[in-house]
Amino acid sequence: MNSLDLAKPPHETRVVVAMSGGVDSSVVAGLLKRQGYDVVGITLQLYDHGAATHRKGACCAGQDIHDARRVAERIGIPHYVLDYEDRFRDAVIDRFAESYLAGETPIPCVECNRSIKFRDLLATARDLDADCLATGHYVASRALPGEGGRRALYRALDPARDQSYFLYATTQSQLDFLRFPLGELPKDETRRLARELELVVSEKPDSQDICFVPQGRYADVIARLRPDAARPGEIVDLDGHALGRHEGIIHYTVGQRRGLRLASPEPLYVVRLEPDTARVVVGPRAALATHRIRLTDVNWLGAPGPVSDMAVAVRVRSTREPRPARLDYDPATDTAEVVLAVPEDGVSPGQACAIYADEAPRAQVLGGGTIRRVAAASADAAKAA
Incomplete structure (x- = not known):
């Protein structure tokens, strides 16, 4: 060879x-x-x-x-x-x-x-x-x-x-x-x-x-490609109360803190974006904690294939290290559920989730998928915070 x-x-x-x-x-x-x-x-x-x-x-x-x-x-x-x-x-x-x-x-x-x-x-x-x-x-x-x-x-x-x-x-x-x-x-x-x-x-x-x-000016590119896309809307808290206005959800990402221009006694972060209603939902940092992630477009490289309640490590941002999680894969729908051992902040639909065999520095890449839905670690705790 x-x-x-x-x-x-x-x-x-x-x-x-x-x-x-x-x-x-x-x-x-x-x-x-x-x-x-x-x-x-x-x-x-x-x-x-x-x-x-x-x-x-x-x-x-x-x-x-x-x-x-x-x-x-x-x-x-x-x-x-x-x-x-x-x-x-x-x-x-x-x-x-x-x-x-x-x-x-x-x-x-x-x-x-x-x-x-x-x-x-x-x-x-x-x-x-x-x-x-x-x-x-x-x-x-x-x-x-x-x-x-x-x-x-x-x-x-x-x-x-x-x-x-x-x-x-x-x-x-x-x-x-x-x-x-x-x-x-x-x-x-x-x-x-x-x-x-x-x-x-x-x-x-x-x-x-x-x-x-x-x-890194994403909004400028999108505005050029879709000039009619920037629909103004409300910025609301976790209970739906209006706190301000915005000029389009394309200017915001989950986890964003800067540029909200809101008068608040505590720091507020973008928790989620609602394109159907053009609302930007904000809340305290605790509301960003994600416990469960649903993946679509799953690609699997490991052998054998994924099994129920499989111990893995996952990476939800390129700048973060793989963290322990449990994986359930549904071959009928080509989707997977990832349950994080420790909640992660700022996980957004559309991002990638890479799956590894473990947390080792030279770990094998088992595959991954596109994040489609995230679940807060605790909605009640987020509101209480």
């Missing part, structure tokens, strides 16, 4: 590398080329090519495409740019806007990986007779002994960079074809390798915001 767990010598192994123009995917391409693999770089033009040029913290547009091309020239590999703007708009941007209008807090990176990078780009890699598709994600995969090449997904070595939360929706067939060379490297080592390989992006800043949302 070569370093990518493939039964060919590197020079006979074709690897398509998804090159975003950032340091991580550039290092992947450079390392594999240095190891003797037949490397082909592909960059996806996903959105707004002209307006995004020279904007820092983005990916897959403008300057990033230029940077990817320069890296490919430096390491001596063929490089192609594919126009996926229409696919990206339909599968990711439009869904993002619709989700926000429904009072949810979507995670577009999950959908981008699921439907663009790991479906459409993976199919392109196969068309190019590639043996695998490699990316710069910080996540690990390993072949399972005696499983005929079946692979499992694990948290990355560098906990500060681990991106497993965003990859729970990867299907088994996709995972078997994917490779993640950075899963066993800390970020500072990636930077060192970029300098060693003399890549022009070695000091390029990492992407921070969602690529099509400049400076």
Whole structure:
């Protein structure tokens, strides 16, 4: 087996590398080329090519495409740019806007990986007779002994960079074809390798915001896509008493405290959004505590499949560590109920819930789903608070 767990010598192994123009995917391409693999770089033009040029913290547009091309020239590999703007708009941007209008807090990176990078780009890699598709994600995969090449997904070595939360929706067939060379490297080592390989992006800043949302201003993007969507309404407390007015629920997310502009003797937080009535419901921090979560669009990577009252660990935000929980899966409806051992604050419909085998730093990713409904730890306690 070569370093990518493939039964060919590197020079006979074709690897398509998804090159975003950032340091991580550039290092992947450079390392594999240095190891003797037949490397082909592909960059996806996903959105707004002209307006995004020279904007820092983005990916897959403008300057990033230029940077990817320069890296490919430096390491001596063929490089192609594919126009996926229409696919990206339909599968990711439009869904993002619709989700926000429904009072949810979507995670577009999950959908981008699921439907663009790991479906459409993976199919392109196969068309190019590639043996695998490699990316710069910080996540690990390993072949399972005696499983005929079946692979499992694990948290990355560098906990500060681990991106497993965003990859729970990867299907088994996709995972078997994917490779993640950075899963066993800390970020500072990636930077060192970029300098060693003399890549022009070695000091390029990492992407921070969602690529099509400049400076994190979600409401501006949604207002541009759906100009008639911002419906004014009331801000109410947990009992429905009006406390103020707002200019549209697209300006609020669950857990938000700043910008409410309410006169109150205690801090108030957005507890939930009600798109049908255009109401923003606020309450004390205690009202944010979530005990039970319902998931839809469940994807399962573990073997065997989920069972009733299964002990797992779950992650409801990318910035949080996995926490212990119990899982019940209903195959008839493809939904799951997650009961948290310790309530979590600020869990919102539309977010992702990644499921792990346990809380270990290198735990296996079992799957996950989209959060559709949350239940407060105690409605009475929240009102009392």
